[in-house]
Amino acid sequence: MTSSVLTSQFGLTEKLTASPAERALVKKLDAGLERVEAGLKHELRFADQVADVTATYLLGAGGKRVRPVLTLLAAELGGGANDEVITAAQVVEITHLASLYHDDVMDDAPLRRGVPTAQLVWGNSVAVLTGDLLFARASQLIADLGERAIRLQADTFERLCMGQLHETLGPQPGEDPVAHYLKVLADKTGSLIAAAAQFGVAFSGAPAEYEPAVLEFGEKIGVAFQLVDDVIDLSATDTDTGKQAGTDLRAGVVTMPLLKLRASAGADASAAALLAYLESDVIGAPEGVDVSAGIERLRAHAVTAETLDDAREWARQAVAALAPLPAGAVKKALTRFADSVVDRSS
Numbered sequence: 001m002t003s004s005v006l007t008s009q010f011g012l013t014e015k016l017t018a019s020p021a022e023r024a025l026v027k028k029l030d031a032g033l034e035r036v037e038a039g040l041k042h043e044l045r046f047a048d049q050v051a052d053v054t055a056t057y058l059l060g061a062g063g064k065r066v067r068p069v070l071t072l073l074a075a076e077l078g079g080g081a082n083d084e085v086i087t088a089a090q091v092v093e094i095t096h097l098a099s100l101y102h103d104d105v106m107d108d109a110p111l112r113r114g115v116p117t118a119q120l121v122w123g124n125s126v127a128v129l130t131g132d133l134l135f136a137r138a139s140q141l142i143a144d145l146g147e148r149a150i151r152l153q154a155d156t157f158e159r160l161c162m163g164q165l166h167e168t169l170g171p172q173p174g175e176d177p178v179a180h181y182l183k184v185l186a187d188k189t190g191s192l193i194a195a196a197a198q199f200g201v202a203f204s205g206a207p208a209e210y211e212p213a214v215l216e217f218g219e220k221i222g223v224a225f226q227l228v229d230d231v232i233d234l235s236a237t238d239t240d241t242g243k244q245a246g247t248d249l250r251a252g253v254v255t256m257p258l259l260k261l262r263a264s265a266g267a268d269a270s271a272a273a274l275l276a277y278l279e280s281d282v283i284g285a286p287e288g289v290d291v292s293a294g295i296e297r298l299r300a301h302a303v304t305a306e307t308l309d310d311a312r313e314w315a316r317q318a319v320a321a322l323a324p325l326p327a328g329a330v331k332k333a334l335t336r337f338a339d340s341v342v343d344r345s346s
Contacts, residue, residue: 021329025076029333032072032081033065036089043090043137044097054122054130055137058097061113066225067092067196073337074200074214076330081204087141088199091153094138096192099160101131106168107253145203152202156195163187170254178259182223190222213324217334220318225341227311230255232344234299246295252283256310260303274301308342315342 044059046052068089075085103109104117105124111117119127135157142153163184171180197214200206233248233255248255258278265272274297282294298304315338325331 019329022332025329025333028076028080029069029072032075032086032089033068035081035086036065036068036072036093039086039090040093043094043141044134046133051130051133054118054126055133057115057118057121057130058100058112061115063093063097063113065093067096067193070193070196070218070337071200073330073333074197074210075204075206076333077201077210077214077325078204078206084145084203085200087145088149088203089196091138091142091145092192092196092199094134094141095153095157095160098131098134098138099188099192101127101134102164105131106164107251148202149199152195152198156191159187159191163189163191167254177254178256178263181254181256181259185223185226186219189226190219193222193225194218210325213321214334216321217318217338220314220321221338221341224311224314224318224338227256227307227314228342228344230257231304231308231311234295234304246282246291249278249282249295249298250285250291256307257298257301257304260306261298261301264303271301271303274298311342315339 040059041056044055046055071085071089071092072081075081081089100112101118104112105119105127108119109117110120117127118130122130138153139150142149163186166180167184167188171177194215195218197218198211201208201210201214230248233246234257235245249258261271261275261278265275278294278298282291285291319335319338322331322334325334
């Protein structure tokens with residue numbers, strides 16, 4: 001995947017070409033992404049033959065590179081993509097890749113980015129250890145950026161782990177399931193996206209007062225991103241990833257539409273009937289059983305539209321957090337970035 005494709009899939013070349021400054025920004029992002037991509041290929045090489053294959057497996061499968069794009073965008077609030085910014089962008093993407101190896105083991109996922117997951121190819125132990133290797137490589141890189149960078153990475157890693165822990169345990173007695181789920185999304189996804197933006201500001205020499213704005217932007221965009229994923233799961237089969245409609249629903253993975261349906265079932269007979277049908281005929285259904293009717297019913301239900309509305313509201317709040325930033329091409333690009341998150345279909 002070339003860098004021009006990476007930027008265009010976020011809409012950064014569609015509505016950002018009205019002025020020379022905006023065209024120049026797109027060129028800078030493309031150039032920065034080329035450096036990041038080349039660096040990722042270099043940094044994920046290991047002398048050990050087995051590790052070299054497993055560590056580059058998901059990198060080779062592609063990906064949107066959301067986090068590096070955001071690091072590079074935020075860096076344009078300062079001096080742009082210097083060597084430290086490029087390293088930071090590589091760190092956030094390697095950290096993200098590492099988390100995917102672990103997530104797929106915990107979810108027993110069969111596909112990731114259109115290819116069989118590492119745990120399906122090599123087994124759980126190899127997949128977990130490969131994720132650990134990537135976390136180690138990210139730590140090696142971040143050490144070159146100094147103590148503050150190490151602390152930021154460690155804090156983010158802690159939130160990633162806490163998010164996964166809370167997702168695994170589920171809401172505690174008396175805890176609101178929706179609030180619990182949103183906290184999981186903020187920790188598991190929002191924290192690393194927020195860190196990506198903060199790294200861009202911190203290592204480009206941008207004013208320190210911009211950091212709170214991009215941190216809030218990144219975390220809220222992360223929540224919006226995952227809520228949109230919940231809706232996409234109910235959409236038609238994605239030909240790019242190979243993921244079939246309702247993969248999460250069939251597996252019983254908690255998503256916002258399902259949580260909203262459960263919340264409304266007590267007072268809404270139609271919601272209660274749909275929930276009963278899903279729990280008996282769709283959730284946990286064996287492979288090969290046609291559950292498309294149940295998926296379609298949930299997709300058409302108001303709770304799915306409400307989930308998409310929630311995603312748009314989180315994205316709106318993310319854009320509002322950018323108020324302290326100066327007007328110009330960068331702020332416009334970040335706004336478009338937020339729009340693209342909720343407008344995407346894969």
